[in-house]
Amino acid sequence: MDTAQQLPGLERVLAICQAHGISVDRLPPGGKAPQAGALFMGQPFDPLLAAAFARFGRLMLSPSHSLLIRCDDEVDGLVTENADSRKYWPERFQRLIVFGRDMRYAYATVPELASDEGLQPVVWIDPYEEIYALPIASDVNRFFETYSRYLEAVADEPDFKTRQVPSVAFPWDVPEFLSADAALCTMISTGKFDPWMYQENDASAEGTRQWVAKVQDLRRGP
Amino acid sequence: MRMNPGWRALTWGLVALLLVNGCATVPLEGTGGSGRWVEQRGPRPGSSEWGDLEEARRAEVESALAGMWGVASEVREVGAALEFTFWVEGGAFTLLSLRRPEWGHEPGSVLSRESFADELGELLSTYAGEAAGAMRLTLRREERRWRADFQVETGAEFPLEAKTWPVRQAGVRAEVLERLVATGREVARRVWVPAGAQVRWQVEVELEDERVRGLETHPPGALPGGKAVKAAPETVGTWVNVLAPFTYGLGPRKVRMEWEGTHIAGTGLSRWRIVAAEVVRPPPPAPENAEVALEYRAMHEQIQRQWREQTRETFQYAGLWSAEQVAVFMVAGWAARGVTLGLEAASPMIYRMLARGGTFAVGWFRSLLVRAAPAEKQVLSRLMAKVETQGLEALTATERAELQSLFGRMEGLTTAPLERGAKDRLRRDAQTRFYEEFHPKLSSLLRESNGHAYDIHHCIPLELAHKFPLRDINSAENLAAAAKPVHEGVGRVWARLRKMSDEPDARVVEEVERLVRRHFGRWFNRAYDYAGNSDEALAAAERAALEELEVLLRSR
Numbered sequence: 012m013d014t015a016q017q018l019p020g021l022e023r024v025l026a027i028c029q030a031h032g033i034s035v036d037r038l039p040p041g042g043k044a045p046q047a048g049a050l051f052m053g054q055p056f057d058p059l060l061a062a063a064f065a066r067f068g069r070l071m072l073s074p075s076h077s078l079l080i081r082c083d084d085e086v087d088g089l090v091t092e093n094a095d096s097r098k099y100w101p102e103r104f105q106r107l108i109v110f111g112r113d114m115r116y117a118y119a120t121v122p123e124l125a126s127d128e129g130l131q132p133v134v135w136i137d138p139y140e141e142i143y144a145l146p147i148a149s150d151v152n153r154f155f156e157t158y159s160r161y162l163e164a165v166a167d168e169p170d171f172k173t174r175q176v177p178s179v180a181f182p183w184d185v186p187e188f189l190s191a192d193a194a195l196c197t198m199i200s201t202g203k204f205d206p207w208m209y210q211e212n213d214a215s216a217e218g219t220r221q222w223v224a225k226v227q228d229l230r231r232g233p
Numbered sequence: 234m235r236m237n238p239g240w241r242a243l244t245w246g247l248v249a250l251l252l253v254n255g256c257a258t259v260p261l262e263g264t265g266g267s268g269r270w271v272e273q274r275g276p277r278p279g280s281s282e283w284g285d286l287e288e289a290r291r292a293e294v295e296s297a298l299a300g301m302w303g304v305a306s307e308v309r310e311v312g313a314a315l316e317f318t319f320w321v322e323g324g325a326f327t328l329l330s331l332r333r334p335e336w337g338h339e340p341g342s343v344l345s346r347e348s349f350a351d352e353l354g355e356l357l358s359t360y361a362g363e364a365a366g367a368m369r370l371t372l373r374r375e376e377r378r379w380r381a382d383f384q385v386e387t388g389a390e391f392p393l394e395a396k397t398w399p400v401r402q403a404g405v406r407a408e409v410l411e412r413l414v415a416t417g418r419e420v421a422r423r424v425w426v427p428a429g430a431q432v433r434w435q436v437e438v439e440l441e442d443e444r445v446r447g448l449e450t451h452p453p454g455a456l457p458g459g460k461a462v463k464a465a466p467e468t469v470g471t472w473v474n475v476l477a478p479f480t481y482g483l484g485p486r487k488v489r490m491e492w493e494g495t496h497i498a499g500t501g502l503s504r505w506r507i508v509a510a511e512v513v514r515p516p517p518p519a520p521e522n523a524e525v526a527l528e529y530r531a532m533h534e535q536i537q538r539q540w541r542e543q544t545r546e547t548f549q550y551a552g553l554w555s556a557e558q559v560a561v562f563m564v565a566g567w568a569a570r571g572v573t574l575g576l577e578a579a580s581p582m583i584y585r586m587l588a589r590g591g592t593f594a595v596g597w598f599r600s601l602l603v604r605a606a607p608a609e610k611q612v613l614s615r616l617m618a619k620v621e622t623q624g625l626e627a628l629t630a631t632e633r634a635e636l637q638s639l640f641g642r643m644e645g646l647t648t649a650p651l652e653r654g655a656k657d658r659l660r661r662d663a664q665t666r667f668y669e670e671f672h673p674k675l676s677s678l679l680r681e682s683n684g685h686a687y688d689i690h691h692c693i694p695l696e697l698a699h700k701f702p703l704r705d706i707n708s709a710e711n712l713a714a715a716a717k718p719v720h721e722g723v724g725r726v727w728a729r730l731r732k733m734s735d736e737p738d739a740r741v742v743e744e745v746e747r748l749v750r751r752h753f754g755r756w757f758n759r760a761y762d763y764a765g766n767s768d769e770a771l772a773a774a775e776r777a778a779l780e781e782l783e784v785l786l787r788s789r
Binding site: 036069071074075077080081086088091092095099112114115137139140141169170173174175176177178179180183184215218 | 557683688731
């Protein structure tokens, strides 16, 4: 199966970027990215992520934002990025595999929540203050799909075009895009992501709960 | 040529519009530097934008011709001269002044507007594509024609009321014309001539964009005695024809006119002729506000152009505003109009910033807008478009109340902790501002091995920004690029402060900020040496900073 068939969401990101004049900095793949299911720093590597890195050695939307961090024959950003997360983040966040970054925010798969087919869900990590994560997709293809919908919504805004400042923040302000992912909503409602979403003595936990409620309400519909 | 319903040609009794072939020169690629509207690129030949531009240029020539014909059509005296000075730029004509230096003698033949257009149309079209500058067009009346001569002054200073981009609509808006006529009637009611005499009056009309906002009439210093002879009714048309072409300019200004009235022998009425008319500009902005004022001027021209090309009913501002533009509008546009809206009491912080003006105020408002909910910005943009096109007086009581309540909410934001979405937007804004505005040279230098730009650190952290409502949290002073290890180290120092049971006050926050700068500042805005022994030095700096912080917190 080729990448386009495996990752239609990724194709959609590229199509949206092209349609709206968003430049995408892409590099050809190298040979360093892990294969599907191979162990990466002790964790199984997601097969769809492996397919994405087999297609691109880097996919950047701006100098501060990579959907796929650089991983080619010259630079193994996957290793350095995940070495950093092990160095700086609490233990439970060290079990995630970071594959993209947006400023200091990170996109990561969650190996321990892989489906029966081995597909890992994706979380968005905010390490700026007290670190926490929000679940954003039930698998890597779905992540690209959801992100393409977000990009489509903000691409023509003047502040996004000129300064990369969208009017709505991903994923905080766009629960409607996430609620379309039924498998994700099920995983959220069963508390699978709780260890990364809620911290001890977390002052912002209430905000997170409200956001989760919004996602679930939108899923259920009016 | 488009002529929207609700428009009338500039034909007060005399003038009709003319179709003239426009020239097809390459449009100017942004004139820049003078506060003119700068388009990134001109449209390509054959594109719809190119067609629009050509149409706009034809409309400009047509408007200029109609404006001149409105004055010239009343002059039949052979030997008379009329002098029109236009600012011509990018195909747009803006009338700056007109004079009648020669009165002439015996009346010549009646001339048609077609012959007038034949004489001048090609000249104007050709000149429309030339370099920007002042063009003085002298028309001399001969027996059967007007002979035209022109002089160009390319070194002239750019007049702020001048258009820099052609407007695709000829003529005067119906409601503008109505107001001009009402003004003409008022002038006719006020001026008079002593019986048997000839006198000159000065008339000043205050304009904002195309709208008449005020009228002053000044009699001559000494009026000879005698019965007052009022202006003949047809004089109203003469006033309007002189004033109408000045309404194509932009912004606040006055048109100062000198009129000569003569008692028409054997009647109880007087006849009036224009001697001279010129634009009087408001004083230039203070130097510290000049940059913002020019930016505002360019933005104002853009929205005025769209307004003039549409009817009131169809007008919808096609462009959306960026936070930067809204901020410029608020600081320069409203301050220029002296807008207070009772903000002083209800929104003192916003009021202070409006009063302060300049680039700092723009930055402050921009950061405030970035943190405001998108819906708030949309409301502001909508009201702003209305004020920009129809004046502040056009806001209804409901809209004024809406604006005041919006400012009230924005004022509240300045002292409220930031929400997550707002923090996200401010971080992105900081990243762009730092690398594109403040330190463009650092953009390619401060990169991690994977190509990522160093993240931007807020020296006063976003989570404590509400302690400093009058600071611009995304100002150059508050932003520093920091490699990941540096940012992590700094983050741990601030995390310690976060663990305090009560929130620190502004004084403590400032002390911690200074402490952090002291210990980590040498790594700010610099490439981090991953290969050397920076990690050790960084770890030592972090330990020292944390120790100092403990002392500081114990001493509270």
